[in-house]
Amino acid sequence: MVGIRDIAKKAEVSISTVSYALNNSPRVSEATRKRIQTIAQEMNYIPNMAGQNLRKQKTDIIAVYLSSYQGTFYSELLEGMNTKANELGFDLIVCSGKRAHLFLPQRLIDGILVIDMTYTDEELLKYADLKYPIVVLDRKLEHDNVKTVLLDNRTGSQAAVKDLIKKDVDKIYIISGPQKNYDSIERTKAAVEVAESEKIPYEIIVGNFDETSGYEAGSKIEIESWKKYGVFALNDEMALGIYNYMYENDIDIINQLIISGFDKNKVMQYLNPPIKSVYYSKYEWGAKAVTVLNDLIKEKETEDELIATYYGTN
Amino acid sequence: MVGIRDIAKKAEVSISTVSYALNNSPRVSEATRKRIQTIAQEMNYIPNMAGQNLRKQKTDIIAVYLSSYQGTFYSELLEGMNTKANELGFDLIVCSGKRAHLFLPQRLIDGILVIDMTYTDEELLKYADLKYPIVVLDRKLEHDNVKTVLLDNRTGSQAAVKDLIKKDVDKIYIISGPQKNYDSIERTKAAVEVAESEKIPYEIIVGNFDETSGYEAGSKIEIESWKKYGVFALNDEMALGIYNYMYENDIDIINQLIISGFDKNKVMQYLNPPIKSVYYSKYEWGAKAVTVLNDLIKEKETEDELIATYYGTN
DNA sequence: TCATACATGCGAAACGTTTCTATTGCAAGC
DNA sequence: GCTTGCAATAGAAACGTTTCGCATGTATGA
Numbered sequence: 001m002v003g004i005r006d007i008a009k010k011a012e013v014s015i016s017t018v019s020y021a022l023n024n025s026p027r028v029s030e031a032t033r034k035r036i037q038t039i040a041q042e043m044n045y046i047p048n049m050a051g052q053n054l055r056k057q058k059t060d061i062i063a064v065y066l067s068s069y070q071g072t073f074y075s076e077l078l079e080g081m082n083t084k085a086n087e088l089g090f091d092l093i094v095c096s097g098k099r100a101h102l103f104l105p106q107r108l109i110d111g112i113l114v115i116d117m118t119y120t121d122e123e124l125l126k127y128a129d130l131k132y133p134i135v136v137l138d139r140k141l142e143h144d145n146v147k148t149v150l151l152d153n154r155t156g157s158q159a160a161v162k163d164l165i166k167k168d169v170d171k172i173y174i175i176s177g178p179q180k181n182y183d184s185i186e187r188t189k190a191a192v193e194v195a196e197s198e199k200i201p202y203e204i205i206v207g208n209f210d211e212t213s214g215y216e217a218g219s220k221i222e223i224e225s226w227k228k229y230g231v232f233a234l235n236d237e238m239a240l241g242i243y244n245y246m247y248e249n250d251i252d253i254i255n256q257l258i259i260s261g262f263d264k265n266k267v268m269q270y271l272n273p274p275i276k277s278v279y280y281s282k283y284e285w286g287a288k289a290v291t292v293l294n295d296l297i298k299e300k301e302t303e304d305e306l307i308a309t310y311y312g313t314n
Numbered sequence: 315m316v317g318i319r320d321i322a323k324k325a326e327v328s329i330s331t332v333s334y335a336l337n338n339s340p341r342v343s344e345a346t347r348k349r350i351q352t353i354a355q356e357m358n359y360i361p362n363m364a365g366q367n368l369r370k371q372k373t374d375i376i377a378v379y380l381s382s383y384q385g386t387f388y389s390e391l392l393e394g395m396n397t398k399a400n401e402l403g404f405d406l407i408v409c410s411g412k413r414a415h416l417f418l419p420q421r422l423i424d425g426i427l428v429i430d431m432t433y434t435d436e437e438l439l440k441y442a443d444l445k446y447p448i449v450v451l452d453r454k455l456e457h458d459n460v461k462t463v464l465l466d467n468r469t470g471s472q473a474a475v476k477d478l479i480k481k482d483v484d485k486i487y488i489i490s491g492p493q494k495n496y497d498s499i500e501r502t503k504a505a506v507e508v509a510e511s512e513k514i515p516y517e518i519i520v521g522n523f524d525e526t527s528g529y530e531a532g533s534k535i536e537i538e539s540w541k542k543y544g545v546f547a548l549n550d551e552m553a554l555g556i557y558n559y560m561y562e563n564d565i566d567i568i569n570q571l572i573i574s575g576f577d578k579n580k581v582m583q584y585l586n587p588p589i590k591s592v593y594y595s596k597y598e599w600g601a602k603a604v605t606v607l608n609d610l611i612k613e614k615e616t617e618d619e620l621i622a623t624y625y626g627t628n
Numbered sequence: 629t630c631a632t633a634c635a636t637g638c639g640a641a642a643c644g645t646t647t648c649t650a651t652t653g654c655a656a657g658c
Numbered sequence: 659g660c661t662t663g664c665a666a667t668a669g670a671a672a673c674g675t676t677t678c679g680c681a682t683g684t685a686t687g688a
Contacts, residue, residue: 003674014638019676027677029636049420050367051674054643059364063407069392078383082410091417093377094408096396103405106363240584267581270554317644328668333646343666365644368673633686641678651668658661 002043011039022047053107060089061109062293066096067116080286081113088294104132111293113137117181133296135289139182147296149289149305153186156278156309157232160260161194163276163311164230167258172202175217175233175242177209184209187234187262207238214241218249221257229257236261236268239275260311280309316357325353336361367421374403375423376607380410381430388429394600395427402608418446425607427451431495447610449603453496461610463603463619467497470592470623471504471546474574477590477625478544479512481572486516489531489547489556491523498523501548501576521552528555532563535571543571550579553589574625594623 004022008015013032020027021036022045028036053059062085066074078094085092090110095103101119103109104127111133114124121141128134128145135147164172174191177184188204195202205220207213214233218241223229233239239261243253251257254273261268264279285307295302318336322329327346334342335350336359342350367373376399380388392408399406404424409417415433417423418441425447428438435455442448442459449461478486488505491498502518509516519534521527528547532555537543547553553575557567565571568587575582578593599621609616 001674004676005674015675016639016677017637020637023676025677027636032636046416046419048368048674049417049422050364050371050373051643052676053364054362054368054645054673055675055677057364057643069389069396069408075383078410082383086411091409091414093414094383095405096392097400100405100407102360103363105360108363267584270581270584272586315644318646319644329645330647330669331667334667337646339647341666346666362644365673366646368643368675369645369647371673629688631686631688633684635684636682638681639679642676643674646672648671649669652666654663654665656661656663658659 001048002045003048004045007036007040007043007045010043011036057107058110059108061091061093062111062113062290062297063093063095063100063103063109064113065100065116065119066094067118069094069096076282077115077286080281080283081290082286084287084290088290090290090294092290105130111135111297113289113293117178133293135293135296137285137289145296147292147302147304149285149292149307151183151280151285152306152309153183154190156262156280156311157187157190157234158194159311160232160262160276160278161191161230162198164232164258164260165194165198165200167230168228169230169258170201170227172200172230172232173217173221174202174204175207175214175231175238176204177207177234177238179206181209184234191232207234207241209235209237211237211241211244214238214243215245216241218242218245223251223256225256228255231257231259233259233261236263236265236275236277239277240265240267240271243271243275276312278309278311280307315362316359317362318359321350321354321357321359324357325350371421372424373422375405375407376425376427376604376611377407377409377414377417377423378427379414379430379433380408381432383408383410390596391429391600394595394597394602395604396600397597398601398604402604404604404608406604419444425449425611427603427607431492447607449607449610451599451603459610461606461616461618463599463606463621465497465594465599466620466623467500468504470576470594470625471501471548472508473625474546474576474590474592475505475508475544476512478546478572478574479508479514481544482542483544483572484515484541486514486544486546487531487535488516488518489521489528489545489552490518491521491548491552493520495523498548505546521548521555523549523551525551525555525558528552528557529559530555532556532559537565537570539570542569545571545573547573547575550575550577550582550589550591553591554579554581554585557585557589590626592623592625594621 004015004018008018017028018036021033082092104112113135115137117138125143128143131145135149137149140148172195174188176188205217207217231242233242239259242259246253259275261275261277264277268275268277288305292302318329318332322332331342332350335347396406418426427449429451431452439457442457445459449463451463454462486509488502490502519531521531545556547556553573556573560567573589575589575591578591582589582591602619606616606619
């Protein structure tokens with residue numbers, strides 16, 4: 001392992017000079033800077049992060065905490081985060097599971113992006129009290145050191161329900177996610193508002209955002225043949241479950257029952273008929289979240305953000 | 315930030331004693347160990363990784379290098395890796411993009427799992443020369459310090475082609491991936507062997523593992539109405555592209571042309587008709603890779619591994 | 629000519645741990 | 659009672675950097 005010392009020896013200067021040279025500090029002359037840098041190159045010097053981290057008390061690494069790697073859902077989000085993070089001079093690492101949760105207090109990373117409901121609000125607020133920079137994407141949290149970058153669940157949900165109503169459905173089923181889930185609550189609220197203001201009967205069935213719960217929800221929908229139904233599943237996994245149930249039970253998914261989803265998973269467009277879904281740029285979502293986190297870390301003024309959503313097949 | 319020093323002061327012992335106590339060393343008495351540990355608890359002490367890493371010259375972190383987060387492909391693989399890594403006392407982080415590539419030489423991590431063709435063989439071998447523990451999942455590499463955990467591409471491919479032949483196809487199209495891609499080469503080889511030994515005409519169309527290239531490959535397949543064709547796409551993305559092309563061009567995907575894929579993506583089963591695909595446990599693949607990496611890090615004897623594949627709709 | 633300023637470089641401390649070696653005190657063995 | 663041995667603890671060095679404060683030498687201005 002060649003270190004800064006070895007370079008100093010070879011270049012016959014002090015280690016501090018080497019450090020300054022390698023960091024392009026104006027405290028060394030142009031000449032020695034160049035000289036040292038080429039020597040470092042020749043010796044294949046690579047700085048030791050542990051040493052740097054210890055001294056600098058920062059790592060320029062930020063992390064996303066995911067509850068699981070499952071699901072196609074995250075890919076685009078992560079791409080957005082990664083690109084923006086690199087742009088801002090950070091490395092992004094992705095972690096899942098409770099072990100990684102020590103990275104932040106252990107100062108291995110400079111900040112976190114949370115989209116993982118297995119972390120409780122209390123836990124996160126505790127970290128926030130300790131001034132660790134945190135951005136959450138999966139809940140609303142009130143704290144000076146925590147920022148939120150959330151979806152505009154309202155607009156998309158409203159559009160979805162209005163679309164169902166336009167198709168002349170007689171009743172709308174809203175298939176919600178877990179009871180305390182922020183997105184689920186918001187989407188439900190917006191959907192209910194539209195249904196009520198348009199005076200369309202509606203019913204809420206509680207699911208938990210996975211496909212099985214959608215399937216089960218499907219079985220709870222009572223279908224009378226002379227009526228037409230709209231089903232607004234609050235995410236696509238559940239929409240898929242409902243689709244499967246209806247398909248297996250020979251329900252006409254165009255004329256008798258219309259399904260709308262949320263998230264615009266790729267699968268939806270391969271279904272026959274395809275299912276409309278609320279969509280938004282996961283890429284932009286991820287990028288925005290990182291931008292806000294960066295502001296937090298650099299102690300710039302920063303605001304909570306809202307990511308726009310749209311509705312359609314697009 | 316409460317550190318080991320603060321605890322020492324409070325407990326009125328030396329910092330070395332604190333360190334021993336916190337690490338459950340037998341060098342301190344049971345009594346003081348307990349005493350110090352409760353004090354540490356009370357003070358909310360969390361060890362500083364930078365300090366530990368610097369001193370211990372290791373981090374107990376391993377990383378997966380992915381070329382992108384794109385695609386549902388990785389989810390299960392990562393779950394397998396993560397679970398096994400935690401079991402073995404490691405944290406797993408997921409990195410994508412060229413920036414992260416310094417983590418290893420910078421000693422931020424103890425070893426890497428590579429499934430990212432943007433890293434060249436030379437690059438990896440250079441690291442291997444430096445004794446960094448590396449496991450590759452996407453190529454075959456001959457080096458004492460590099461182990462491979464690969465798919466058994468042969469068995470699955472052979473089964474897929476045999477299945478097509480059993481369906482009485484008159485000709486088989488093999489849609490390959492990138493020319494130098496290890497998996498693609500192996501799958502092609504195995505497929506060709508079967509076709510030749512069974513004396514079925516075949517043709518290879520070069521794709522690049524993405525959906526578009528599959529679509530284009532589809533357009534290159536010349537269909538004569540009195541013949542029946544088998545198409546073996548070397549991954550599911552391309553199979554999907556072909557499916558789309560055929561669907562748009564009204565080709566009968568049951569009687570005129572049969573598509574087989576590789577990887578068993580979730581989407582495949584929602585297609586109508588569903589497409590058969592070669593499958594294998596990505597979870598097991600990931601877990602095995604981590605096991606081998608662990609052996610390498612701990613300098614245990616270890617072997618290259620081969621992950622079994624199967625064929626079907628299951 | 630002398631004081632001042634500045635460019636350049638050096639030495640040393642610091643970051644928070646772990647772990648080797650040294651010291652102390654006490655019990656056991658003769 | 660005196661050595662020996664061991665358990666328990668303390669001291670100090672080390673890991674690899676960065677950065678503060680200081681020293682040196684040279685150029686500048688009056």
